Amino acid sequence: MTDQLEGQRMRASVLHGVEHVRVEEREVPTPAADEVLVRIEAVGLCGSDVHYYRHGRIGSFVVEQPMVLGHESAGVVTAVGSDVDPTRVGQRVSIEPQRSCRVCAWCKRGEYNLCPRIEFYATPPIDGSFAEYATIQADFAHPVPDSMSMEAAALLEPLSVGIATARKAGMAPGRSVLIAGCGPIGLICAQVARAYGVTEVVMTDLVPARRERALQLGATEVLDPAAGPLPEARFDAFVDATGALPAVRSGIMATAPGGTVVLVGMGEDDMSLPVGTITSREISVTGIFRYNNTWPTAIALVQAGLVDLDSLVTARYGLDDVVTAIETDTDPGSLKSVIVPGLR
Template identity: 60%
Template structure:
């Protein structure tokens, strides 16, 4: 296949491969071929997401089942080292953050601008599509987003979870002056708090039962923190509630914290089914919606970080090599761990 590239691109690469539940090892694999509309990226940094951990420990997330070897990782930054026949060769050498998805672009959802809901989506590290715990990846050229040199490789990789926070803020209809409740002060909760602040929210309340996490999120945008074990969040009357915990009690109590006509946004992965307070939802005419990835968020994410409105570098609490990817996937069990990066 015709492509232009830098002379140092090898024929093979190292890849950390999940072969079964709890079984991961580095293998030698061919460097992926580049389609005409794609670029080849030399990976610099990959963030570890909760979904990677789920696949590693459980082998599935809902209907997505790991039934053959899979490369994990979808929070990616790197540098373009080759381009397909239809891509400008001037992009070789560019630092980029990868939007890790390939929608079909022709279905009804794509045509409507909701490409995140494309039924034919190919998404990094979602069976059967390989992810980025490897040295090289391909992506359509327009989903390799240029990043300024002021962004570190790690921050560029974390534009992916920031995109989740931005998408949640958009879905929550956050505007200047909004009052927001966020459940969960893990990585997504902390990022969602920063996104809410950047969108203009003036009151950002974050609930989490872990004192250390409450203290951390207070440094990253939260104007108030709550221990849900000791204090109820019901009747706060916030404009929006974002669940980043997946915990059933947090979801139910958070719904009760929203004013009439407000919005509930479900981000966290939790139980497949829960009982909801239907009379309250009806009488307050609440809008309840989910978050499934994102659409058109990378340019905003990069600007928020470059402008200093969002701090991603300070969230990194662990760095591991590709050979230590298994340790990276278990780093969440270390007290104080927030965001882990695999550095290549």
Template identity: 60%
Template sequence: MSSPVTRPSGLPKQMRASVLSAPGSVSVESRPTPSPAADEVLVRVGSVGVCGSDVHYYQHGRIGDFVVESPLVLGHEAGGAIVQVGSAVEASRVGERVSIEPQRPRGDSAETLAGHYNLDPAMEFYATPPIDGAFAEYVLIQSHFAHRVPDSVSNDAAALMEPLSVGIHAARKAGITAGSRVLITGAGPIGVICAQVARAFGALEVVVSDLSEVRRAQALRLGATQALDPRVDPIESLGVDAFIEASGAAPAIRQGLAALRPAGTAVLVGMGADDPALPVHLIQNKELLVTGVFRYTNTWPLAIALVESGAVDLDSLVTGRFALDEVEAALSESTRESSLKTIVEPGRLSDS
């Protein structure tokens, strides 16, 4: 039975949110606590992961065609607990711990109807201008994109289901299965997550390459079977079944394509130059399949199952933890070589 929209006792009229007002300028503001529409839930945010896109918006105020033209709340990797539901949502969901799938596609677009809702041109996505994100005490999301998580899953892991979903989407597109040999270029957070997903999908060999010795060591600790330095190791001669590019570096794309066996599959995940030069002759002669990923579709149930079963360990990725009024420090921390996932906890008291 659905419930009316009423403000529960104890729910504040105002909330705190970290707001990007201009490149390099973030501050905490007081905003009205939002109320859910009929199909929405209000979530008290427990943890938010810092993504490279958050850092890019903070530093440059734009990513490609997405430009910050008005104050924006960053953060799209979020989990928490439902504290209020809309009139069309079961009241029993109040109190439920959830991981947020931070997007809102149109229900009637050609892409959504074809099962590719992530490609809906009118998508509203957290922390993508002009849609506010989750560096706030409370956020709204449609109820079907608030995915219940079991108590064995931490708040941090609930938040990091979002980058895990990128890894799952990439692994599916790469066709990784039992016995696959996989190359992943880039040992940042997405590269390491892709390595864990590849192992969970049954890959026997997961080779990760990165220029950084620190990141290669992290990759070996968190899922890779081998870690190589692309400046000295023979990447091109690997002959792998699947290649996932997670660095955005043009040389890594070319190395990875050369490392594929004939009829292999390359999946481009990392964001780099808009128009990198590709070895077209190699793609043609080896009949390589080259594709990309843009966010994800229908990944959360599997993501939650992989974490609950222990096949993927997201908690080990956390390398820093900050309060809402420390978002600027969190953004800076996430650029460090040794950083994998920095977490912002809106309910956390700052150390200062």
């Protein structure tokens, strides 16, 4: 099944260093025995792609050799490895862009995102999917229904972050949550919260246009953090989707006794937090690092119409315009740009 593309060339957008991306021809990858080859049809541009482009690193992950960006992707299976069911060719799939060892303690208990040997698309040195083709282990190419757009299928990846967050935050019917940050991750967390039955979803952002959009996409109320202090000890859960110290601190202070704080945002590595409040209110503080076992839930939520991913897409670009996509990402009107490799 792999023969027809062997030796063929494809186009890929490659990051060579800080603010240096160019389209190159590369060989179409050959799927290993347990992998499928996917013709990529849509890839969401993520803040981490922008960060690698601007700074060449995120924390201890440093781009030291040319790397293809992009990790929120979907497409069609065009070839399969020798151990994979050949009838999968032609299947529309959403890619879960990680590969774990499957035998360590974390993998065995299902927390494979914490595997010490995890490999992840567009995290150095692993190539991502701003390319015409990419390979992935067959069970991480999740089939999606025909009714789901390729763009929504690609955005099952950030939706997975929202689902992992909802699980850790203990979101449940009748509860309340405060979410800081109305970027794509915060907005997706808000939609998931509503889907999980959370009745009060209060969101904050410094940018008025983003607060406005949050009201349309799931928030029950929005607050301007610059307008005054947030309510004290009020919410069952707080989700930080900013990575910004003032948001994290005020969010902890807004969390009710016995509540949960989930830190999703990645910003400063070291922060001074109100630990006296965490202790006396018995607040649980946890992080989120991507997700595990979320795709079936993500597909079900979209199929049931409980989460709308298509509305998040604000622009589409071809592989030649990845830099334009990255540069316009700071425009407050832009929410989620999608790279369509076939677009010329």
